[in-house]
Amino acid sequence: MRRLIVFNNVTLDGYFTDMNGDMSWAHKNDAEWKEFGAENAKGGGVLVFGRITYELMASYWPTPQAAKNDPVVAEQMNNLPKVVFSRTLDHASWNNSKLVKANPAEEIRKMKKEPGEDMAIMGSGSIVSQLTQEGLIDEFQIVVNPIVLGKGRTMFEGINEKLILKQTKTRTFGNGNVLLCYEPMA
Numbered sequence: 001m002r003r004l005i006v007f008n009n010v011t012l013d014g015y016f017t018d019m020n021g022d023m024s025w026a027h028k029n030d031a032e033w034k035e036f037g038a039e040n041a042k043g044g045g046v047l048v049f050g051r052i053t054y055e056l057m058a059s060y061w062p063t064p065q066a067a068k069n070d071p072v073v074a075e076q077m078n079n080l081p082k083v084v085f086s087r088t089l090d091h092a093s094w095n096n097s098k099l100v101k102a103n104p105a106e107e108i109r110k111m112k113k114e115p116g117e118d119m120a121i122m123g124s125g126s127i128v129s130q131l132t133q134e135g136l137i138d139e140f141q142i143v144v145n146p147i148v149l150g151k152g153r154t155m156f157e158g159i160n161e162k163l164i165l166k167q168t169k170t171r172t173f174g175n176g177n178v179l180l181c182y183e184p185m186a
Helices: 031-041 051-060 064-069 071-079 104-113 125-133
Strands: 004-011 046-050 082-085 097-100 119-122 139-145 165-172 178-184
Touching (some): 046 051, 046 125, 051 082, 064 071, 082 104, 104 119, 104 125, 119 125
Parallel strands (some): 004 119, 004 139, 046 082
Antiparallel strands (some): 139 178, 165 178
């Protein structure tokens, strides 16, 4: 069965965006972090987004600037299959994108049963929250950034029940970021 993985950056105080949806604080330009990003992008799979994250990604990764700054990541982001959940978009024009207006949990349940590579959600806090509540997330890869915002949005807004996780991996980076990987306890 295909797995669904969440990969998100958060601040030390637990926000994945500020109050205006900005997450520029998560973008680092050091060699070790760029190498990690390039290696992580090579993992393949299907990218899963909500509308806001999709529009942000689609406005950057197909650009010449993205190809210059992060050629490996840009190539993967542009070529991998993408699913965007939105009730308001009319079409998804970024290469290899599929617009889904159906209930995200129902669609992900179907997709998990299909053959193929794993799926990864980036950003998309409302989708993460919905799918977490439905028990559909198989792994959380959370990068804690050494910054405090004081206000913002968590990717778990609306969670009604406690979710107990077990740690599977950690990695500390020279820039202060810490990757924490967790799976839900069965």
